[in-house]
Amino acid sequence: MTEPLFEVEDLTMTLRAGHGKTILRSVSVGASAGEAIGLIGESGAGKSTTARALLGMTPPEAAVHGTVRVLGTDVLSLRRSRLQRFRAENVALIAQDPRASVNPMHGIEVFLTEAMRANRNLSKAEARRRAAEALEQVGLDPEKVLRSYPHEVSGGMLQRVVIAAAVAVEPRLLIADEPSTALDVTSQATVISLLRRVARRTGAGLVLVTHNIEVAASVCDRLVVMRAGSVVETGTTDQVLHRPLAEYTRALIEATRAVSGATDRDDFPGNATESAHA
């Protein structure tokens, strides 16, 4: 058995205010090192809440039961400063809108190097070298991009810059919450497969949060289907996609196919075997 990357066990969150709504209901999800997990389900299912719990973040107004261990550390019980340190060293979050992650007043070089310098205690030259390497990994021209400001590059390029920033700190776990909804479908597919490749290359695990089962299936080893705060189904991508157990999963697959217009099974490769060198 490979070392567990994370283990969410029986995680329940209930809002204290209002009617005491339960937003997560006994959620259990785990992954081993290097695995890619897709969290899928409709809006409000609890995908982002589950992903944020892996960062040790819970809504302040929620009563929380259950445990979340990342690399063996119980992240929900860490004090703020220890948690920030743990996160900086081990986990990177790629947010939905790349423009929201960068400071428009600073050049891309500053954006890429400041976290590395702060968390890894690197010299300016070493941080710049690593930033250039990370930009190359995501297919960008380091010399050009390092000299640019965020407004000078396209949304697609900026999304790659954000991915480069995430991998530059060499996290054990990458969390991407709808990483590309701001992009068109083709760029979205490109960004997500890029994310998977860099995760593989660095040996990082990946949690991909998306509405789109087709997108998740194209890069993830396993899928976790959520609805209304509960996990309705979990299994290998192949199982969930081709032999779904839950009626809800079947409906989700149908809905995705209807939207994408895809009927060819080749569009649903469930490819846990994408080549590692690309």
Ligand SMILES: Nc1ncnc2c1ncn2[C@@H]1O[C@H](COP(=O)(O)OP(=O)(O)OP(=O)(O)O)[C@@H](O)[C@H]1O
């Ligand atoms: N901080 C919070 N305060 C109050 N309610 C919250 C908070 N965070 C999440 N919720 C509620 O918890 C439920 C799950 O939200 P969550 O954001 O995890 O869903 P999601 O699956 O990520 O949805 P989406 O696909 O729309 O992003 C929703 O009903 C949401 O309104």
Ligand SMILES: [Mg+2]
């Ligand atoms: Mg969400």
